Amino acid sequence: MESTTVYILETSDIHGHIYPYAYGDLKNAPIGLGRIATYVKRMRKRCDHLLLIDNGDLFQGTPLFTYYIKNAFHKRNPYIEILNTLHYDGAVIGNHEFNYGMDVLDQCKKEAAFPYLAANIIDNRTKQPYFGTPYVTKTFTNGIKAVVLGVTTHYIPNWENPSHITNLEFLDAFETTKKWVSFLQQSENPDLMIVSYHGGFEHDVHTGKSTGENPQENQGYRMCHEIQGIDVLLTGHQHQMLATEVNGVSIVQPGMNGERVGTIKVDFHLDNGKRKIAKKKSSLISMDGMPVDKKIISIVEILEKDTQEWLNETIGTIDGNMHIEDPFLARQQEHPFIEFINKVQMDATGVDISCTALFNDKVNGLPTDVSIRDILSNYIYPNTLSVLELTGEDIRQALEKTASYFMITNDGKLGINPSFTTPKPQHYNYDMWEGIQYILDIRLPIGKRVTSLTYKGKPLQEKKRYPVVMNNYRAGGGGGYPMFKNKPILKEIQLDMTELITNYFLTHQTIQATCNHNWKVIL
Structure with a gap:
């Protein structure tokens, strides 16, 4: 043999x-x-x-x-x-x-x-x-x-x-x-x-x-x-x-x-x-x-x-301020950088409700003159986009999950729930939304913190279905969001977000740093 x-x-x-x-x-x-x-x-x-x-x-x-x-x-x-x-x-x-x-x-x-x-x-x-x-x-x-x-x-x-x-x-x-x-x-x-x-x-x-x-x-x-x-x-x-x-x-x-x-x-x-x-x-x-x-x-x-050399070339400019000085503060009240990322997601998919995260505490936001390398430094994951069909109740449950990011410290101040920091930092699992209006009251128990939730000025209907764009990781339920898992996928964009953001700058050249304050966290 x-x-x-x-x-x-x-x-x-x-x-x-x-x-x-x-x-x-x-x-x-x-x-x-x-x-x-x-x-x-x-x-x-x-x-x-x-x-x-x-x-x-x-x-x-x-x-x-x-x-x-x-x-x-x-x-x-x-x-x-x-x-x-x-x-x-x-x-x-x-x-x-x-x-x-x-x-x-x-x-x-x-x-x-x-x-x-x-x-x-x-x-x-x-x-x-x-x-x-x-x-x-x-x-x-x-x-x-x-x-x-x-x-x-x-x-x-x-x-x-x-x-x-x-x-x-x-x-x-x-x-x-x-x-x-x-x-x-x-x-x-x-x-x-x-x-x-x-x-x-x-x-x-x-x-x-x-x-x-x-x-x-x-x-x-x-x-x-x-x-x-x-x-x-x-x-x-x-x-x-x-x-x-x-x-x-x-x-x-x-x-x-x-x-x-x-x-x-x-x-x-x-x-x-x-x-x-x-x-x-x-x-x-x-x-x-x-x-x-x-x-x-x-x-x-x-x-x-x-x-x-191309990565270091300026591809667009920011009119205003998209620099992130305090990541924790940027998660308490809407920041122009987060609103911008949500706008790119909505523009790429044609829907008007979006959610995204500030991935870690090292993200600095964008300078006045933006290069492709700046985009890569801020959007650090190779995410693509998915549009899910969600009910109003799905959205509420997702917001309750995101509201659990916060806790009240012994001295009565706003802090971060240890489950988002230990054994490893998971700031990327705190989402911020655009296209809806909501209030998170951290004084209330986890699971009951969403005190206001509206869409186009009217209460979000529990059983009505809404198209929502998010990254592919979150769309699969990643990060502890089971309410998204196995939901109907209406559309997927297979270019990753860094390319979509780059293309957005190349198209618009100058981006306004805006903030419509459609959500807030109260203590």
Whole structure:
């Protein structure tokens, strides 16, 4: 008997990160393709049989890619050049790949030395997969044959600008996977059947309990349980860190921004010419401490230099004062910076009720002359936006949750509830609203502090439904807001807030620092 090993490496949800730092403060971080390249090259030296796949959302997320699209699109796509240099075997199309329109994707198809895989994205004109062959086959020198099928969440039309997906049809990811796996088992007879799915799990992978995730957007758990013949499922989209087995299927999901590489070791035994899987092991390899590959960084060195200069350019001005001198005071009475963020959210979605948070006590607000770096320093999370359909009672419950942020100290002053500071600061879970008028009376018990709540001058109706925009984290119930979980989603905006704020400045140039004082906290 002879044994042999195949390694599968997965990157997913890189979101534009090549350099090992965040663009708001340039602090060193264990992220990016620069570090990943070092790990990939080390593994190639160690392993004779290696398969390297990107699982989607490679682009959107950093100023580097935004600058490339706006100012250097006539040049080769640096991200495709990096994947070519690292000899990727294939890449799946993620939902964010569509954010910049089909011209970007068509250019990627031409420049890529690897196949783009998306079995369930169909060209309406030809009725064939738009990106060509939906799977890739690789036969290693030891004779082991691996097949990788690529699919992506079919929920993309619910988010994307229709002009960016003209002539495309998005078939159900589960049904497409089931059909193709069955076909490939017969036609290719692989020793190793891999599905790379830009989607995640609708159930907890350990307990099987529903997580509240949309079962149409994320179908990974169902794939593992209901589709026969899958050996490995590479996932992403949710930005979770997962490495385990689900119903005998080895799964990985490596977080986001290149902080981890999903790695699956598959041991085979060969007996009389028959190859069988003896053992599989999933793991996540952290990029913390991994050196940056200088060759990969050199590919984007000039573009990055230009990007950094662009980040420091003034893109708009503030007429008035949006500087935050006292974060605690800014949570007690409306601040122009918070009103501005809510205005951007409402403008992007076309609704007139919005909520947002002052994420931490280091946020300084905006100076008179605003650069993109100022925006990144103030809006520190890569949030997108969701519009939920909420009842008046849902909104009241959310305001009661936010009112629990405050407490009265022993000396009778307004303080912060320790549950928002211990064991870690959670100022981002205190929301401030625009489009409604409300009063929070902290003298009253928690749960009964909303003493006035109106919309357009009339009391908010308990059972009436209202469209409300908020960030995607909060829309999922994150931060202790169960009243938002599983509520109807009317609209989603897939550009993150830093891009939306930047675009708002580029459109309006001068922003008035206004404050309509639609809410107040009383003691």
